[in-house]
Amino acid sequence: xxxxxxxxxxxxxxxxxxxxxxxxxxxxxxxxxxxxxxxxxxxxxxxxxxxxxxxxxxxxxxxxxxxxxxxxxxxxxxxxxxxxxxxxxxxxxxxxxxxxxxxxxxxxxxxxxxxxxxxxxxxxxxxxxxxxxxxxxxxxxxxxxxxxxxxxxxxxxxxxxxxxxxxxxxxxxxxxx
Numbered sequence: 001x002x003x004x005x006x007x008x009x010x011x012x013x014x015x016x017x018x019x020x021x022x023x024x025x026x027x028x029x030x031x032x033x034x035x036x037x038x039x040x041x042x043x044x045x046x047x048x049x050x051x052x053x054x055x056x057x058x059x060x061x062x063x064x065x066x067x068x069x070x071x072x073x074x075x076x077x078x079x080x081x082x083x084x085x086x087x088x089x090x091x092x093x094x095x096x097x098x099x100x101x102x103x104x105x106x107x108x109x110x111x112x113x114x115x116x117x118x119x120x121x122x123x124x125x126x127x128x129x130x131x132x133x134x135x136x137x138x139x140x141x142x143x144x145x146x147x148x149x150x151x152x153x154x155x156x157x158x159x160x161x162x163x164x165x166x167x168x169x170x171x172x173x174x175x176x177x
């Protein structure tokens with residue numbers, strides 16, 4: 001069953017988020033305003049080295065007051081491709097320049113309330129370029145063995161959906177085993 005939209009108005013906007021009310025009509029004919037959060041697209045990179053380790057960052061997220069491991073990720077800038085954004089974020093956040101980047105998986109987390117798109121990429125290998133230029137991103141940057149990722153997820157040491165989607169897909173990929 002498809003809902004119909006009859007219009008949309010922004011209630012709040014800035015360069016990161018837009019909160020909108022969308023005039024929708026459900027299949028049963030009921031019509032009402034639905035809150036929608038419109039976000040810029042996100043690029044995520046799972047960088048895997050020859051030792052079957054993945055490059056991760058230990059971060060604090062103040063919104064949920066939680067510490068967890070994350071893949072490098074960030075917003076896709078205006079006019080930038082998701083692939084280029086993923087490579088840029090890896091270098092800025094970790095100081096490692098990723099090898100060739102290829103699409104891994106695409107996801108729309110919480111698509112019942114937001115239009116956020118997560119473009120997740122895989123890079124095989126990386127070369128160290130120097131300290132990260134983004135100094136406020138993480139406390140530690142480490143190569144984590146893929147064999148430890150499942151346990152880290154189970155212990156809630158990995159929480160972000162962009163990281164989870166990418167890592168779980170990596171774990172399913174036969175080429176890493």
